[in-house]
Amino acid sequence: MSDLSYDEILEKEVREANRKKKMWRWLFLSSVAFLVSWILFPIYLLAVNSLSSADVVNGWPKSFLPEFDMESLSFFMEYYGVLNALKNSLIAALFTMVIAIGLGTPAGYALARFDFRGKETFRMLILLTRAFPMPLLALPLAVIFINVGLDDSLFGLSLVHTALALPFSVLITSSLFLGIPVELEEAAWVLGCNRWQAFMKVVMPLALPGLTASAVFAFVISWNEVFAAAVLTVNNQTLTAFLVQSLSTSPVEVKFAGGLILILPAILFLFVVRKYLFSMWGIANR
Amino acid sequence: MNKKYYPYVLIAPSVLFLLLFFVYPFLEVFVQAFTSSDGQVGFSNFENIFTDYNFLPSLKNTLLLALVVVPVQLCMAIGMSLMISKMKKGRDTVLYILTIPLGVSDLAAGIIWLAILDQNGFLNSFLFSIGIIDQPESWLNYQNPIIIFAAVVVAEIWRATAILLVILVSGIGLIPKEYYEAAEIFGANSWVRLWKVTLPLLRPSLQTALILRTLLAFEVFAVVMLLGGSNMPVLMGETFNWAFNYQDTGAASAYAVVILALSIVFTLFYLRVLRVPKGARI
Amino acid sequence: MTTITVENIKKSFGDADILKSVSLDIKDQEFTVLLGPSGCGKSTLLRIIAGLESQDSGIIKIGDRVVSHLPPRERNVAMVFQNYAVFPHMTVFENIAFGLRMKKAPEKKIKENVERTAALMHIDHLLKRYSGQLSGGQRQRVAVARALAVEPDVLLMDEPLSNLDALLRLQMRAELKSVLEASKTTTVYVTHDQVEAMSLADRIAVMNSGRIDQYDVPDEIYSNPATEYVGSFIGNPPMNFISPDYQVGTIPAGATQLGIRPEDFNVSKEARDNYWPITVLTREKLGSHQQLSAELNGQLFRVNIPNEIEIESGNTLYLMPKEDKKRWYTEGGKIIL
Numbered sequence: 001m002s003d004l005s006y007d008e009i010l011e012k013e014v015r016e017a018n019r020k021k022k023m024w025r026w027l028f029l030s031s032v033a034f035l036v037s038w039i040l041f042p043i044y045l046l047a048v049n050s051l052s053s054a055d056v057v058n059g060w061p062k063s064f065l066p067e068f069d070m071e072s073l074s075f076f077m078e079y080y081g082v083l084n085a086l087k088n089s090l091i092a093a094l095f096t097m098v099i100a101i102g103l104g105t106p107a108g109y110a111l112a113r114f115d116f117r118g119k120e121t122f123r124m125l126i127l128l129t130r131a132f133p134m135p136l137l138a139l140p141l142a143v144i145f146i147n148v149g150l151d152d153s154l155f156g157l158s159l160v161h162t163a164l165a166l167p168f169s170v171l172i173t174s175s176l177f178l179g180i181p182v183e184l185e186e187a188a189w190v191l192g193c194n195r196w197q198a199f200m201k202v203v204m205p206l207a208l209p210g211l212t213a214s215a216v217f218a219f220v221i222s223w224n225e226v227f228a229a230a231v232l233t234v235n236n237q238t239l240t241a242f243l244v245q246s247l248s249t250s251p252v253e254v255k256f257a258g259g260l261i262l263i264l265p266a267i268l269f270l271f272v273v274r275k276y277l278f279s280m281w282g283i284a285n286r
Numbered sequence: 287m288n289k290k291y292y293p294y295v296l297i298a299p300s301v302l303f304l305l306l307f308f309v310y311p312f313l314e315v316f317v318q319a320f321t322s323s324d325g326q327v328g329f330s331n332f333e334n335i336f337t338d339y340n341f342l343p344s345l346k347n348t349l350l351l352a353l354v355v356v357p358v359q360l361c362m363a364i365g366m367s368l369m370i371s372k373m374k375k376g377r378d379t380v381l382y383i384l385t386i387p388l389g390v391s392d393l394a395a396g397i398i399w400l401a402i403l404d405q406n407g408f409l410n411s412f413l414f415s416i417g418i419i420d421q422p423e424s425w426l427n428y429q430n431p432i433i434i435f436a437a438v439v440v441a442e443i444w445r446a447t448a449i450l451l452v453i454l455v456s457g458i459g460l461i462p463k464e465y466y467e468a469a470e471i472f473g474a475n476s477w478v479r480l481w482k483v484t485l486p487l488l489r490p491s492l493q494t495a496l497i498l499r500t501l502l503a504f505e506v507f508a509v510v511m512l513l514g515g516s517n518m519p520v521l522m523g524e525t526f527n528w529a530f531n532y533q534d535t536g537a538a539s540a541y542a543v544v545i546l547a548l549s550i551v552f553t554l555f556y557l558r559v560l561r562v563p564k565g566a567r568i
Numbered sequence: 569m570t571t572i573t574v575e576n577i578k579k580s581f582g583d584a585d586i587l588k589s590v591s592l593d594i595k596d597q598e599f600t601v602l603l604g605p606s607g608c609g610k611s612t613l614l615r616i617i618a619g620l621e622s623q624d625s626g627i628i629k630i631g632d633r634v635v636s637h638l639p640p641r642e643r644n645v646a647m648v649f650q651n652y653a654v655f656p657h658m659t660v661f662e663n664i665a666f667g668l669r670m671k672k673a674p675e676k677k678i679k680e681n682v683e684r685t686a687a688l689m690h691i692d693h694l695l696k697r698y699s700g701q702l703s704g705g706q707r708q709r710v711a712v713a714r715a716l717a718v719e720p721d722v723l724l725m726d727e728p729l730s731n732l733d734a735l736l737r738l739q740m741r742a743e744l745k746s747v748l749e750a751s752k753t754t755t756v757y758v759t760h761d762q763v764e765a766m767s768l769a770d771r772i773a774v775m776n777s778g779r780i781d782q783y784d785v786p787d788e789i790y791s792n793p794a795t796e797y798v799g800s801f802i803g804n805p806p807m808n809f810i811s812p813d814y815q816v817g818t819i820p821a822g823a824t825q826l827g828i829r830p831e832d833f834n835v836s837k838e839a840r841d842n843y844w845p846i847t848v849l850t851r852e853k854l855g856s857h858q859q860l861s862a863e864l865n866g867q868l869f870r871v872n873i874p875n876e877i878e879i880e881s882g883n884t885l886y887l888m889p890k891e892d893k894k895r896w897y898t899e900g901g902k903i904i905l
Contacts, residue, residue, distance in 0.1 A: 040383060046397065106295075126304075131553045163304070195292075231529050266390065467653065470640045475639075
């Protein structure tokens with residue numbers, strides 16, 4: 001046995017406990033810092049490349065600081081077909097957003113507010129779409145679209161993108177409406193609204209931020225989609241299709257600038273709706 | 287109108303849309319895959335792709351990629367979500383940053399990693415500045431299939447861990463904290479709590495996350511095209527080539543059927559392995 | 569010998585002082601109830617004793633051992649949670665066995681303890697079920713059995729009955745009392761329900777915004793509330809606090825309030841010397857007695873009177889506090905003994 005008194009042993013124990021706590025704290029913070037830079041640093045490097053002149057992008061060795069030269073970006077913008085592709089991406093994404101919300105919102109409301117025969121079957125159909133690599137469906141649709149005159153059209157593409165986005169839109173809106181107490185709607189009915197008025201005056205204002213979020217989600221899905229876009233568009237290429245199809249021909253600085261242009265809006269939009277990201281997945285989980 | 291019909295009217299547009307743009311093309315993929323170019327029904331498309339020299343490598347690469355990437359990502363995502371759940375200050379900011387790749391397509395992710403791993407890229411510049419190499423090293427060429435594979439793995443881990451993270455973080459959010467406290471009181475240290483409380487209760491989320499992530503791994507192609515070009519064929523990339531470059535819809539559809547079959551097999555596998563006994567849910 | 573010593577425990581969250589230097593000496597095998605309204609810090613104190621939360625300063629001893637720096641698992645405590653926290657992915661048997669498995673107890677002992685405590689809580693027929701297949705009351709029994717199975721030094725209970733419906737709560741209260749008396753474990757029990765506290769406790773610690781106002785046996789708490797706060801928190805309706813202006817006779821030095829329980833008045837329908845004429849505002853018949861709200865020059869009274877006295881609202885009634893039931897309080901609300 002040691003000669004240490006109980007108090008001394010205790011003091012040692014307390015010191016040890018504090019030391020351990022501090023060590024864990026340090027380990028914890030440094031892993032947070034590591035992970036954050038693991039995500040951010042590559043994006044930063046792409047930005048450095050995009051904000052440097054073509055000579056620097058193709059040069060060696062590289063500086064890790066941007067020279068804030070707009071040459072690459074303006075070259076990219078003037079590169080043949082880019083502006084058009086950018087416009088097409090935007091149009092397809094907006095179409096997708098409108099169709100997905102327009103179709104998905106009523107279905108989400110039905111799932112949230114009604115019990116009806118076939119509800120579970122419908123839900124299964126929705127969930128089933130996530131058990132398949134949806135972009136593949138662009139293959140048969142490419143053939144079908146030729147027959148109905150939708151080939152190489154942005155509308156046709158956005159229909160495929162809607163097939164990707166619609167399940168999310170339904171699940172998100174249904175969780176949104178579930179979160180709005182039915183009593184509020186009932187109160188409006190009792191006070192003289194019909195179903196439609198109650199929806200527009202009471203539910204809509206409460207659901208609007210969430211609906212916006214799900215619209216943004218649909219937009220981003222379309223904006224980022226590569227495979228269907230590349231298969232379905234030839235002259236009306238979206239930005240992703242353009243970049244994929246010209247991988248071997250376009251100069252590197254065009255690729256890098258294109259990558260940055262592709263990433264920025266998505267990041268910004270996700271920032272705006274970040275609050276909803278989790279409620280979406282939380283419920284889409286079940 | 288009878289109130290009974292309201293819900294059907296509300297879901298009708300979505301149902302019609304999904305029938306038209308999900309169920310029908312889904313069946314059509316099979317029709318096209320089993321119809322040869324001269325209109326005969328049969329396996330000629332499959333014979334075409336099976337005898338193609340790129341088929342086996344692309345199947346192997348796709349499966350191998352999923353096999354390497356998904357487990358690593360799962361472990362990372364579990365670690366990250368536990369980390370997030372322990373944070374108080376700055377939690378939202380860190381969470382937002384870690385989920386940024388959700389908004390990054392595989393094409394853009396490929397471009398990002400190309401900027402780093404390219405011959406004139408940042409990795410080489412860094413290695414040069416600390417004196418490991420004296421001249422640009424071309425890592426991503428056909429002589430280094432393993433490095434190409436590793437580069438794709440890194441890019442995929444960077445890009446697609448976020449989707450697992452989001453699902454797991456919301457799954458962890460559903461577990462009442464009393465379970466951890468009870469476990470702690472009754473003698474479980476943090477390691478035991480992870481294995482005996484968190485992971486078992488997270489099963490439904492793990493299931494969803496694994497299914498989604500594995501399917502996404504089968505869909506990978508733009509990253510591979512950028513980093514590996516033709517040196518690393520994958521199933522989705524071959525599908526694209528047959529459809530876009532060779533204009534052979536039948537063969538592309540046959541590839542699609544192969545991918546679909548893999549997806550179904552893995553989905554069923556996860557559903558079975560990670561099923562939760564009745565009455566044992568939160 | 570398992571005493572619990574709480575010494576000068578302080579805890580604050582941000583600007584809010586949840587615990588302002590709390591001390592408590594709990595004797596071996598004693599059943600102590602921490603009683604107070606929500607937000608008074610009682611749950612925080614319990615969780616600090618458990619080790620689920622850390623104190624800003626102060627010391628917790630269990631027996632002779634200082635434990636305040638140790639994680640919960642090294643304190644040999646057990647706890648029953650408000651919503652039971654019965655693990656949904658384990659059977660009832662595995663739930664009860666959990667603590668013993670963590671201690672690496674031999675399989676034979678685990679089986680023995682689980683079966684014994686399950687029988688004690690009358691859930692021995694449910695051992696193979698999952699928590700999802702149990703009712704609220706059964707889950708609560710599993711939670712208690714799980715806590716008893718580890719034979720802890722200290723048993724901590726955080727509002728364990730508050731999620732049960734009224735009838736079940738009454739039944740479980742009686743059952744808990746007998747089970748815990750037999751187990752002879754030192755117990756700390758948190759509740760906001762004064763009836764629960766009165767019926768279960770050896771001693772009650774009444775907490776008031778981060779302090780312990782009084783720590784005593786239930787009878788003392790009821791008849792000699794140490795502070796005005798305790799008097800008005802315990803008892804239904806609470807103690808009357810009356811300005812001495814109405815008082816005839818001697819008033820102790822420094823007294824600013826007279827405290828008197830509603831049932832401790834002499835009551836008369838006719839005017840008498842030194843009786844206060846009060847005007848009845850409302851009368852509620854409560855079965856065993858009737859309860860009046862009454863008023864005299866703006867001073868409100870709560871009075872319990874026998875059913876035999878016929879009285880209507882608006883009538884006048886004459887009251888005098890019973891001499892031996894009078895309690896006097898200082899300006900600061902402290903009792904004058």
